[in-house]
Amino acid sequence: MPARRILQLGDPMLREVSRPVGSPSEVRLILRDLRATLAEFRRTHGFGRGISAVQIGEPVRVIYLEFEGTPYSLINPEWEFWSEEKIRLWDDCFSFPDLLVYLERSRRVALRYTDEQGNARRLEAEGALAELLQHEMDHLEGVLAVDRALDRMSLATRSEWERRYRTRSPVVECRP
Numbered sequence: 580m581p582a583r584r585i586l587q588l589g590d591p592m593l594r595e596v597s598r599p600v601g602s603p604s605e606v607r608l609i610l611r612d613l614r615a616t617l618a619e620f621r622r623t624h625g626f627g628r629g630i631s632a633v634q635i636g637e638p639v640r641v642i643y644l645e646f647e648g649t650p651y652s653l654i655n656p657e658w659e660f661w662s663e664e665k666i667r668l669w670d671d672c673f674s675f676p677d678l679l680v681y682l683e684r685s686r687r688v689a690l691r692y693t694d695e696q697g698n699a700r701r702l703e704a705e706g707a708l709a710e711l712l713q714h715e716m717d718h719l720e721g722v723l724a725v726d727r728a729l730d731r732m733s734l735a736t737r738s739e740w741e742r743r744y745r746t747r748s749p750v751v752e753c754r755p
Contacts, residue, residue: 583636588723596719606641624676628646633719657691665684666683667683670714677736679735681733686706689702689704
C-alpha cells in the first residue's frame, strides 16, 4: 500500500470538479492508496481524519475517512441535507498543513454514497463529523477551505494560531 504525494495549494488539479465513478471496483486501488496516505500523514504530522482522491491526483468522487475509530469509504457521495444552523471553527487541510482557516459550516448534514462493496448507504452527521464531510465534499467540487474564510483576518499560520488561539479559542478545533 503506497502512500502517495498530497497535492499542495496552488496545484490546479485541486480546483477540478471530480468525476463520478462507475463501480467500486474501479477505485479499490485508489482507496488502498488513500488509506496508506492518511496513515503516513498521521505518522508524520500527528493528525488527520480524512482525505479525498483528488488530493492524491485522482479527480474522482471518492473520500476516505477514519473518524473516531470507524473507517468510511465514500464513493460518489451526494448531499441529501445540510442544516441552516452553523458552527464556526478553525479548519486545516493536508494540502496546506501549515495554514488554518476560520470558517463556517453547517452543524448537521446527511449524504448518500456507495461503499466499497457496492451497497447504497446514507450517513447523517453533526458537529466534527459533519464539518469533516463538508471539508472533503468541497474537495470534490474544487473548493478549498481558503475559499470559505470568513474575512481577511480568518487565515493564520499554524505557529501563529498556536500562539494566539490554542489555549483560548472558544470553538472546538476540527482537523481533516
